[in-house]
Amino acid sequence: MTDSWAAFGADLHIEPIGPGLRSGLMDALREAVRTGRLTPGTRLPSSRTLAADLGIARNTVADAYAELVAEGWLTARQGSGTRVARRADAPGPVGRGRDPRARPVRRRPAHNLMPGSPDLSAFPRAEWLKATRRALTAAPDMAFGYDDPRGRVELRAALADYLARARGVYADPERIVICSGFVHGLTLMGKVLRRHKVRRTAVESYGLDIHWNLLAEAGLTTPCIPVDGLGARTGALGEVPGVGAVLLTPAHQFPTGVPLHPDRRAAAVDWARSSGGLILEDDYDGEFRYDRQPVGALQGLDPERVVYMGTASKSLAPGLRLAWMVLPEELVEEVCEAKGGFDWMSGVPDQLTLAEFIASGAYDRHVRAMRLRYRRRRDELVEALAERAPGFRVSGIAAGLHAVLELPEGTEQSVVQAATWQGLALEKLSRFRHQDAEPGRDGLVIGYGTPSESGWAGALDALCRVLP
Ligand SMILES: Cc1ncc(COP(=O)(O)O)c(C=O)c1O
Numbered sequence: 001m002t003d004s005w006a007a008f009g010a011d012l013h014i015e016p017i018g019p020g021l022r023s024g025l026m027d028a029l030r031e032a033v034r035t036g037r038l039t040p041g042t043r044l045p046s047s048r049t050l051a052a053d054l055g056i057a058r059n060t061v062a063d064a065y066a067e068l069v070a071e072g073w074l075t076a077r078q079g080s081g082t083r084v085a086r087r088a089d090a091p092g093p094v095g096r097g098r099d100p101r102a103r104p105v106r107r108r109p110a111h112n113l114m115p116g117s118p119d120l121s122a123f124p125r126a127e128w129l130k131a132t133r134r135a136l137t138a139a140p141d142m143a144f145g146y147d148d149p150r151g152r153v154e155l156r157a158a159l160a161d162y163l164a165r166a167r168g169v170y171a172d173p174e175r176i177v178i179c180s181g182f183v184h185g186l187t188l189m190g191k192v193l194r195r196h197k198v199r200r201t202a203v204e205s206y207g208l209d210i211h212w213n214l215l216a217e218a219g220l221t222t223p224c225i226p227v228d229g230l231g232a233r234t235g236a237l238g239e240v241p242g243v244g245a246v247l248l249t250p251a252h253q254f255p256t257g258v259p260l261h262p263d264r265r266a267a268a269v270d271w272a273r274s275s276g277g278l279i280l281e282d283d284y285d286g287e288f289r290y291d292r293q294p295v296g297a298l299q300g301l302d303p304e305r306v307v308y309m310g311t312a313s314k315s316l317a318p319g320l321r322l323a324w325m326v327l328p329e330e331l332v333e334e335v336c337e338a339k340g341g342f343d344w345m346s347g348v349p350d351q352l353t354l355a356e357f358i359a360s361g362a363y364d365r366h367v368r369a370m371r372l373r374y375r376r377r378r379d380e381l382v383e384a385l386a387e388r389a390p391g392f393r394v395s396g397i398a399a400g401l402h403a404v405l406e407l408p409e410g411t412e413q414s415v416v417q418a419a420t421w422q423g424l425a426l427e428k429l430s431r432f433r434h435q436d437a438e439p440g441r442d443g444l445v446i447g448y449g450t451p452s453e454s455g456w457a458g459a460l461d462a463l464c465r466v467l468p
Contacts, residue, residue, distance in 0.1 A: 009049030021056055025064045033073050033084055040086040044074070047082075110423035111459035115255060115402035115447035122370060122453070123317045127362045128353060134360070135352035143352065149336040149345050151178025151324075154355035159324050162358050163310065167286055168296030170303040171326045177335050178346050180321040182282060182311045186211055186247075189280055189307060190218025191338040192331060198244030201280070204232045205437035206256050211247065211282075212434070220245075224434040227253055231260035234268035238275070245278040246271075250298045251286040255432045255445045257396015257404055259295050268298065272305035278328075279306040285314040287367045289399040290375040304328045312354065314401060314449075315367055322346065322354055374401055377448045377456055388464040401449025404429060411468050412442035424462040 014032065016024030032038040044050070047061040054061070065082050068074040076082045135154075143152065150156060156173035163169035179185040193201060201215050205224040212222045223243065225236045231253050237246055248268065250260035260268075272279050281298050289295065299308035303326070311323035327335055339345075357363050378397055385394055385405060393406045407415060412428045419426040429443030451459045 009045045010043060012045050012050060012053070014050075014054075016054070022060050022064050025054075025056075025061065026068055029064065029068055030073055038084045040084050042084045043080070044082045044084070109420075109425040111455065111462045112425045112450050113446050113448065113459050113463060114425045114427050114450055115445045117318065117447065117450045118314050118316075118370065118401060119373065119449055119452055120317060120319075122373065124362065124366050127366070128357065131356040131360060131362060132349065132353040135356035136349060138356075139348075139352055143348055147345055147348065149339050150176065150332070151346060152348060152351040152355065154359075155351045156324075158355040158358040159310075162363065163297075163308075163324075163326065166364075167283065167294070167310070168300040169308050169326055170300055171308075175303075175327045175329055175332050177325045177327060177332065178351060179323050179325060180346055181313060181318070181323045182284060182309050183210065183214060184321075185307075185309045185323055185325045186280070186282075187214050187218065188325075188335050188338045189245075190215050190220055192334050193245050193278070194219050195334065195338075196244070198278075200240070200243045202237060202240055202243045202246040203434065204248065204253060205434045206429075206432045206440075207247070207249070207254055207434065208432065215247070222247075222434075224436050226438065227256055227258070229258060231258045231264050232268075234260075234264045234271060237268065237271040237277070243275075243277065245280060247280045247282060248298070249282045249284065251283055251289070251295050252396070252399040254282070254284065255396070255402060255404060255429065257398070257400055257402065259399065260298070265298050265301065269301045269305060272302065277305075281306050281308045283308060283310045285400045286310070287315050288371055288374055288401060290371065290378060291398045294399070299326060304330075307331070315363070315370070316354075320350060320354075322350060373453070374449050378403065380456075380460060381446065381448050384460055384464055385467075389467045392467070402445055402447045405444045405446055407442040407444060408468060409442055412444070415444065415466055415468060418466040419462070422462055422466055424459065424466060426463070426466075 014025070014028050017027040017031065018024045045053070047065055048058050051058040051061045065074060065076065069076050072085055072087065074082050075085045153173065155178055156176040159176055160171040160173045163171040179188065199220060201220045201222055202225050203212055203222045205226045215222050223240050225240065225246070226233045231250070232248055234246070237243060246268065248260065250265060252259060268279055271277060279298065283297055286294055286297065297308055299306040305328065307328065308326040309323065312320045313323070325335065381403060382394055382397060385392065394403050395406070396402070396404045412430060416426050416428050427445045429440070429445055432445065433440055446463065
């Protein structure tokens, strides 16, 4: 039968019901539509393809299709083939209860200043496509097979060069592991830390609860160390009993925006050396510094005590799900083991494309162009706030894609509520406060990187309108 299979067309799993071929096929198709397995609009294979796949005469399928069209189950139109009819009484898909394409639409805000996203409209589509073409053309066949769990060597080599040059990371390709976002890397580190019998990982008193929760899921508790105007008070690490690791955002504390003071960097490394602890460095937006050279990575101070984690989520787009860990040599094997069998490696085409994107200089060009765009927006934000809300302090503006605006005490909730009514999405500073942290000031975390270029001015206007 194999040689009669059509080498073209779409697959359809259908088994004629009963003895008659034509009526059996019709019954099976009716059943599939009735139960919702074939949803309205689904394109069926051509009669020739289905006949070849089922090993029956083409006319039998053509007749069955024609009758089902006449009965209203299917539609046939020149150029768009035979499809399941969009009948008013069509049931939802089997087992899913509803058509995912018909998901209730959550109203998107008219303006979005939520932190956490770059300007997605700036994704360098054309350059990325060019890099994909070059990378896939040059890739050996072997590249498309099961490969090194650390990731493609081309990408590890390109990252090693880039990170050493641009971020001051000590980055040998042998100790780089590619992962699917920072959250993936953190999850892997959670497992490794537990295997090392670490029970407590300190975190900053402001940060993302999703990261704290991932550590908790790995079985780690997350006591916090305070954050002030010089960044995390790393000198306090020795005072928190039983801490085996600390998660830090040294280049640009998230969300307060303060770079970790050099003395605090040194204190963190001293703590790690003297206690045998590990520093997890989240360098999520280290490329974007506006007033002077980006602050180099902490990892450069002691590559054996710091796990450096970078991501393409801010520099390119979160949807890529590409990130990298630069590990102390002794942890490389363990991190790969922690990945386990189902999480063997990230998709090769995107890895190869990113490698080419970096090696060709397109990554540097993109980061530079975006740095100019975000710096201009930051300046416009600061200017507009100085005019509209002269008494309020804006901080964390030297770097990154967000700034913090301090608000008069007790107004945080009402400002965010007013913003929601105006169709402006905003985030409260308190949203990022650790549950054990001292009470802090009211404020807004303004993600000025998030809107598209065309949406930026409107978002800024909307922000100015909702301020008290
Ligand atoms: C503080 C911080 N770390 C890391 C990330 C990047 O996460 P991922 O690489 O999983 O997209 C983000 C993204 O919003 C972030 O805000």
